[in-house]
């Protein structure tokens with residue numbers, strides 16, 4: 001597919017502090033990218049830099065084969081043909097729905113403006129409300145006005161900063177699917193910021209995980225979830241919990257038994273050669289209870305979820321190299337807090353990380 005956006009080696013410094021560090025990112029025409037990462041890692045700054053609201057210190061941004069930022073040049077934001085939707089929608093409270101949508105296209109002849117407003121009102125199911133003010137609309141309707149306003153100048157790229165965070169949880173899924181199908185219909189390329197990994201699965205084609213100003217990993221959501229390439233990515237996406245391992249006499253051991261060397265997909269490890277602590281990434285479904293065996297873990301916390309009981313486990317073995325806390329385990333079976341269990345890890349393609 002045709003590449004629409006290429007960000008190369010992009011760095012940003014604000015008040016002498018590195019906020020973005022050598023970001024590389026490409027996006028194909030029509031792709032929707034979910035940008036995730038811990039609070040303060042630079043997601044909003046990356047959107048603002050692509051949009052031209054924040055000055056970059058080095059690197060290049062190319063949009064639809066046109067360089068919009070380089071070492072020598074920064075195209076003004078209003079010329080970049082990038083639409084932005086802010087978390088609080090930032091609608092003009094004193095303007096009606098139609099006037100809000102018209103805001104970015106006032107340079108067009110009146111007739112063309114009117115045509116575009118009508119098309120967008122229909123597309124976003126706002127035809128009944130052109131004369132209403134933002135305060136007379138629900139959160140979901142306000143979001144649709146913000147989308148219509150951003151789409152009116154026919155941008156090449158749409159940037160959305162936490163677009164669903166103000167939407168009622170029950171409505172969120174419906175709105176996400178609606179907006180996704182609209183963007184797909186328009187073949188619109190988009191980047192959205194979220195804190196919620198479930199939103200990435202519903203809304204995005206690609207995910208990019210950031211931490212401390214760096215882009216750690218990008219790919220399809222299922223690839224990144226199955227093959228996180230660093231512990232930070234696995235940890236942020238809460239793919240599993242961490243079981244400490246020790247490499248001793250050519251064998252990996254854990255508080256839940258030995259780990260077969262032959263099944264290790266040693267992604268971020270050095271096969272026990274360094275002094276760093278090694279951890280097995282344990283997905284909740286990879287743990288099983290072994291009846292009548294000697295207990296090796298104790299239930300420290302119980303909660304009820306949609307997927308059965310959720311238990312946090314701590315090790316009974318207090319060997320400092322192997323001791324664990326907060327190992328996550330789901331089961332249909334009800335156990336009591338404080339109960340001791342014999343657990344084992346189901347053989348699978350083990351992923352070991354150092355941290």
Ligand SMILES: Nc1ncnc2c1ncn2[C@@H]1O[C@H](COP(=O)(O)OP(=O)(O)OP(=O)(O)O)[C@@H](O)[C@H]1O
Pocket residue numbers: 014015019037038039040041042043044045046
């Ligand atoms: N104008 C500024 N001057 C100095 N530092 C700034 C400025 N704007 C943002 N920062 C800093 O840049 C870092 C990244 O901020 P940014 O808002 O991009 O993070 P974020 O990942 O979007 O966070 P959140 O998820 O909490 O919204 C933070 O440490 C922030 O304090």
